[in-house]
Amino acid sequence: MQSAVAGAVASSPAAAPSSSKMIGIQVGAVSFVDEGVPKVLDIFQESAYINTLFVATFTYGRGIAGRQIPGQPLPDHGKQEYDADTFKGGSYTKIHPQYYKDTVIKDFRAPDFGDYDVLEAVLPEARKRGIKTICWFEDVWSANVPNVSQAQEKRFDGSNATTLCFNNPNYRNWLLATVEDYARSYEIDGIMWGSERQGAFANALGASHGGNGGGVARTTCFCQFCEAKAKSRGIDPARARAGFQALGEFVAARKRPIDGYYVTMWRLLLRYPELLAWEMLWTDSLRETYAAIYSKVKSIKPSLGVGWHIWHNNSFSPIYRAEQDLSELHKYSDFLKMVMYHNCGGERMASYIRSVGQNIYGDVPSQELLDFHYRVMDYKNEKPLADIPKTGLSADYVYREAKRAREALNGTKTLLWPGIDIDIPTSAANSKSTPDGTHDAVAAALRAGADGVLLSRKYSEIKLANLRGAGAAIKAAGLA
Numbered sequence: 001m002q003s004a005v006a007g008a009v010a011s012s013p014a015a016a017p018s019s020s021k022m023i024g025i026q027v028g029a030v031s032f033v034d035e036g037v038p039k040v041l042d043i044f045q046e047s048a049y050i051n052t053l054f055v056a057t058f059t060y061g062r063g064i065a066g067r068q069i070p071g072q073p074l075p076d077h078g079k080q081e082y083d084a085d086t087f088k089g090g091s092y093t094k095i096h097p098q099y100y101k102d103t104v105i106k107d108f109r110a111p112d113f114g115d116y117d118v119l120e121a122v123l124p125e126a127r128k129r130g131i132k133t134i135c136w137f138e139d140v141w142s143a144n145v146p147n148v149s150q151a152q153e154k155r156f157d158g159s160n161a162t163t164l165c166f167n168n169p170n171y172r173n174w175l176l177a178t179v180e181d182y183a184r185s186y187e188i189d190g191i192m193w194g195s196e197r198q199g200a201f202a203n204a205l206g207a208s209h210g211g212n213g214g215g216v217a218r219t220t221c222f223c224q225f226c227e228a229k230a231k232s233r234g235i236d237p238a239r240a241r242a243g244f245q246a247l248g249e250f251v252a253a254r255k256r257p258i259d260g261y262y263v264t265m266w267r268l269l270l271r272y273p274e275l276l277a278w279e280m281l282w283t284d285s286l287r288e289t290y291a292a293i294y295s296k297v298k299s300i301k302p303s304l305g306v307g308w309h310i311w312h313n314n315s316f317s318p319i320y321r322a323e324q325d326l327s328e329l330h331k332y333s334d335f336l337k338m339v340m341y342h343n344c345g346g347e348r349m350a351s352y353i354r355s356v357g358q359n360i361y362g363d364v365p366s367q368e369l370l371d372f373h374y375r376v377m378d379y380k381n382e383k384p385l386a387d388i389p390k391t392g393l394s395a396d397y398v399y400r401e402a403k404r405a406r407e408a409l410n411g412t413k414t415l416l417w418p419g420i421d422i423d424i425p426t427s428a429a430n431s432k433s434t435p436d437g438t439h440d441a442v443a444a445a446l447r448a449g450a451d452g453v454l455l456s457r458k459y460s461e462i463k464l465a466n467l468r469g470a471g472a473a474i475k476a477a478g479l480a
């Protein structure tokens, strides 16, 4: 009799969530500091049946850490003030120096909350509730980090970029040290890293949202490590430089060449195949970084899940989508968070179209250019260019993207967790998240066969009504 009672206690309501799919949310340290760990977890469980936390453990960016971005409306929870003066960024966990012997980057602790370690604060309560915790860190740096200049990329014009080079041992070793620190120091369930960047060719064209028509001077990377790696692949760095010089003149001209933009672009590619070789060098370096992180974590604790945040540009640029080759990425991915942010997606798609409409597609009227992209990216029910910033992309976009990615991953071990947009900032006049829109996006991802959903980008910008919209779709799918 006694054992039966003990069994009943063990399966009390606080035990593991019932959902078979991953229901995750991204959350930064500031929310736990401002609102308290139990209260935040209560809200997550009650509003959206969350079973996995993606805790922002390292970044110098505001996309996943800090409170609401100043100028954007504060959500209906948390401290009702902005942190423009107190947000600094860095590591929100303690740094265990024994892991950082092979890099000059050693001093990157976020000063925002003193000695506060977000994993120490969150893990006990999360484990008690059966909620998993994944360390979520990203490729966003500050130029003020001591010694970081020794790991920075080199721009085409010879100056240092604020981005770090995957082929620089100081950065590669820092990445491996950081995941070793997480895997050995904390009882976590997994690690996700994200890099929202691309190679020099795509950057020169401005082939992304926010690309602003491109330009060559500030594109990367042309450092000694990348040049040495290029040579080892049979690429002549001098030929690549000549190609980027010519591409820079083409992009900067903002004037129709005699044979037109598209033809002239092809002439450049035919004359300088090194432009694409340099792009692939960067892409392969990112893949090698993924693979190195994956095998490092697995060598320490095979049970930890390791995966990647895949940048939203995957939804806009055919070049970037071609680089996200899931038949390659699955080899070192337990999961992929592929960004499918429907609401801000309209504003971002329009921004991408404006950017590439200034060079490679300069001959194509912008609505025709958007229609072409809808065709080649296989979007069927999206609105005209003038409307999408104000409407966002549709739930059908989420469905199509999730279905495509899930099919591409079939037969592999890799789980697909679409990133769902809740209240990601847009311009004041543009589309804002709604409970119904959020509901429909989550429902679409699950209907397409996704293995879970990841509510993004950070709880500190999310309105509770929209979070409940996600929860309603999760419940309706039988996952609550």
Ligand SMILES: [Zn+2]
Residues within 6 Å of the ligand: 153, 154, 165, 166, 167, 168, 221, 222, 223, 224, 225, 226, 227
């Ligand atoms: Zn480099």
